[in-house]
Amino acid sequence: MRVYFDNAATTPLDPIVIEAMTKVMQENFGNPSSIHREGRTSRSIIEKARKVIAKCINASIGEVFFTSGGTESSNMALKCSVRDLGVQRIITSQMEHHCVLHTVESLEKSDGVVVEYVNIDTCGRIDYDQLNSLLENSDKKTLVSLMHANNEIGTVMNMDKISEICQVHDALFHSDTVQTMGHFPIDVDKLKINFLTGAAHKFHGPKGVGFIYINGETQIKPYIDGGAQERNMRGGTENFYGIVGLAKALELAVEKMEEKHRHIDGLRQYLKNKLVENFEDIQFNGCQENYLYTVLSVSFPPHPKSDMMMLNLDISGISASGGSACSSGAEKGSHVLESIQATTDRKTIRFSFSHFNTKEEVDFLIEKLKSMIVTKKEVLA
Numbered sequence: 473m474r475v476y477f478d479n480a481a482t483t484p485l486d487p488i489v490i491e492a493m494t495k496v497m498q499e500n501f502g503n504p505s506s507i508h509r510e511g512r513t514s515r516s517i518i519e520k521a522r523k524v525i526a527k528c529i530n531a532s533i534g535e536v537f538f539t540s541g542g543t544e545s546s547n548m549a550l551k552c553s554v555r556d557l558g559v560q561r562i563i564t565s566q567m568e569h570h571c572v573l574h575t576v577e578s579l580e581k582s583d584g585v586v587v588e589y590v591n592i593d594t595c596g597r598i599d600y601d602q603l604n605s606l607l608e609n610s611d612k613k614t615l616v617s618l619m620h621a622n623n624e625i626g627t628v629m630n631m632d633k634i635s636e637i638c639q640v641h642d643a644l645f646h647s648d649t650v651q652t653m654g655h656f657p658i659d660v661d662k663l664k665i666n667f668l669t670g671a672a673h674k675f676h677g678p679k680g681v682g683f684i685y686i687n688g689e690t691q692i693k694p695y696i697d698g699g700a701q702e703r704n705m706r707g708g709t710e711n712f713y714g715i716v717g718l719a720k721a722l723e724l725a726v727e728k729m730e731e732k733h734r735h736i737d738g739l740r741q742y743l744k745n746k747l748v749e750n751f752e753d754i755q756f757n758g759c760q761e762n763y764l765y766t767v768l769s770v771s772f773p774p775h776p777k778s779d780m781m782m783l784n785l786d787i788s789g790i791s792a793s794g795g796s797a798c799s800s801g802a803e804k805g806s807h808v809l810e811s812i813q814a815t816t817d818r819k820t821i822r823f824s825f826s827h828f829n830t831k832e833e834v835d836f837l838i839e840k841l842k843s844m845i846v847t848k849k850e851v852l853a
């Protein structure tokens with residue numbers, strides 16, 4: 473048996489997505505920029521896909537731009553805000569994905585952008601009052617970049633609250649919504665936001681394709697020069713087949729969102745209960761009230777048996793993700809676990825689920841874990 477519990481890293485393609493992509497691969501090859509029939513057909517397929525994405529997030533068609541994924545979309549939002557919108561200061565958090573953290577660090581060095589980090593508590597919740605006062609106490613044009621849900625520990629931020637604070641202080645708002653796109657309802661018409669991002673491979677679409685939503689009133693200049701594609705914003709022949717897969721995947725995710733949510737959340741809770749029932753001193757990272765239901769970050773007590781856990785899980789047929797808080801600096805630890813001050817001697821594993829997972833797979837995991845970590849029975853013996 474092979475069990476895949478690493479869906480926050482990437483998800484397997486949905487067979488319906490494969491089918492949709494295969495159809496266009498077989499039937500359409502025209503360059504969407506060509507004006508002949510083959511080209512026009514490809515163009516219309518791309519525009520249909522854009523319409524699907526726009527509908528899924530309640531945006532206008534002209535507000536959706538295809539990119540290569542989450543990393544590019546966030547780079548575009550942050551870099552273009554500084555270059556084109558007069559942003560001089562960025563407020564973010566230490567637990568953002570590197571596509572945001574490394575970009576703001578680079579903007580700090582190259583453009584003298586002031587970067588400030590909002591405080592986060594040990595559950596990964598941001599300090600909204602501090603965000604408010606950071607914005608209150610500066611006249612610099614500011615962009616707030618805060619993720620919707622953290623990919624390692626699953627804490628979900630209050631987007632409405634962040635948006636309200638940004639509006640009061642006339643700050644721009646970008647959110648890395650890569651982990652929540654297709655998993656939580658997102659309505660950009662209600663949520664006042666300038667930029668948000670999506671990556672197809674996190675909701676059973678293909679890798680290397682995603683999109684950025686740019687609010688119609690937020691006018692930036694081209695991010696990639698060299699072609700008029702994506703209404704001049706991103707030159708280069710489009711990832712045609714990827715875009716088809718992206719649209720089909722998001723459509724499916726949004727259509728069946730509640731059903732999938734219920735199933736996946738049930739599995740997450742089942743695993744939580746089983747872990748607590750069977751093993752000593754289990755801790756869960758991240759906020760357990762407002763959480764990303766696809767992610768469960770588990771922290772196991774220090775024990776020689778748990779040292780090689782990730783490797784042993786893989787050998788036993790289970791794929792999950794590691795992650796540890798690092799104290800020595802010798803081994804590169806997780807910046808997210810460090811930012812919530814997680815204890816450095818515990819072993820952290822992120823299990824992340826999709827609707828393709830089952831309870832039987834969770835039972836299989838629990839059985840395998842019994843030979844890797846100390847069970848309650850062993851402690852009592």
Ligand SMILES: Cc1ncc(COP(=O)(O)O)c(C=O)c1O
Nearest residue numbers: 541542543569623648650651671
């Ligand atoms: C929160 C978050 N942001 C951004 C990314 C990067 O997305 P992509 O792989 O599409 O560049 C990831 C992927 O791991 C992620 O989890």
